[in-house]
Amino acid sequence: MQLIEYLKKEDVKSRIDDFLKSSKKIIPKESGEKLERLSNSLIQDPSNGVSYLNQLYEFKTQHSLFSLFWRMNRPKIIKDIPFVVKNGVKGCKRVLDIGCSDGLKTIFYGIECPETQIIGIDRCAGPIKLAKEKAEKYGLKNTEFIRADLESICFKPESFDSVIATYVLHETFDTYFMFEQGIEAVYRFDSQLKEIYRILAPQGKVLISLKVGNEMAKEIVTGQIMNAAENANFKEKANFNNNFGKGKNETITIHFVYQK
Numbered sequence: 001m002q003l004i005e006y007l008k009k010e011d012v013k014s015r016i017d018d019f020l021k022s023s024k025k026i027i028p029k030e031s032g033e034k035l036e037r038l039s040n041s042l043i044q045d046p047s048n049g050v051s052y053l054n055q056l057y058e059f060k061t062q063h064s065l066f067s068l069f070w071r072m073n074r075p076k077i078i079k080d081i082p083f084v085v086k087n088g089v090k091g092c093k094r095v096l097d098i099g100c101s102d103g104l105k106t107i108f109y110g111i112e113c114p115e116t117q118i119i120g121i122d123r124c125a126g127p128i129k130l131a132k133e134k135a136e137k138y139g140l141k142n143t144e145f146i147r148a149d150l151e152s153i154c155f156k157p158e159s160f161d162s163v164i165a166t167y168v169l170h171e172t173f174d175t176y177f178m179f180e181q182g183i184e185a186v187y188r189f190d191s192q193l194k195e196i197y198r199i200l201a202p203q204g205k206v207l208i209s210l211k212v213g214n215e216m217a218k219e220i221v222t223g224q225i226m227n228a229a230e231n232a233n234f235k236e237k238a239n240f241n242n243n244f245g246k247g248k249n250e251t252i253t254i255h256f257v258y259q260k
Contacts, residue, residue: 054124060126117144119145
């Protein structure tokens with residue numbers, strides 16, 4: 001199945017610039033106000049960002065907003081899925097997809113690579129329910145979805161030959177500092193990459209994609225990831241994509257691929 005055909009089947013059609021404005025048209029006024037409060041809370045109180053993000057994802061599930069969310073991110077989806085399939089899924093026997101959300105991308109990985117066993121994990125119950133429904137819809141036997149967090153689920157050592165973490169590791173951090181240019185966060189990359197290293201088989205690889213807001217954040221996050229990879233003993237780089245590019249939202253996408 002071609003990617004464009006798949007996205008059309010999943011109702012991912014066009015870009016919507018203002019998610020809040022568009023979503024208010026299809027949900028009750030009271031719920032729209034709650035969505036706006038949750039979105040504002042993410043900006044005003046980053047220290048509780050993980051909690052607010054969980055609530056936001058559960059809210060999207062409750063009000064069937066995931067298709068709208070994915071339409072808004074269509075350009076990034078189209079660009080990322082082929083990159084992940086090529087560098088993180090093809091040729092692998094067992095893959096872990098961290099932060100799989102509602103399984104939109106994970107399901108396509110399973111369709112494209114039927115010989116690969118893929119486990120998707122997410123810390124929110126609603127998206128996992130949707131992911132399981134998608135897998136059943138496509139009759140996939142090579143995908144499994146589990147509600148779990150990377151640092152709370154205990155897979156056996158050397159369980160996977162590839163781990164995918166696209167736009168998720170930056171959602172968990174220990175503390176943050178405010179300054180004129182924005183927020184500098186201290187992420188949990190050290191503990192996350194050590195756990196990924198533990199569950200990777202020899203010669204296994206991890207693909208990490210992150211989104212940052214400006215050049216300063218790019219330098220900070222890149223430094224933190226590289227230090228964490230070294231501390232976790234990822235000594236060899238299967239590929240390090242240093243091609244930083246701005247998307248249509250003026251954010252910067254960074255890709256890392258490390259080998260155990």
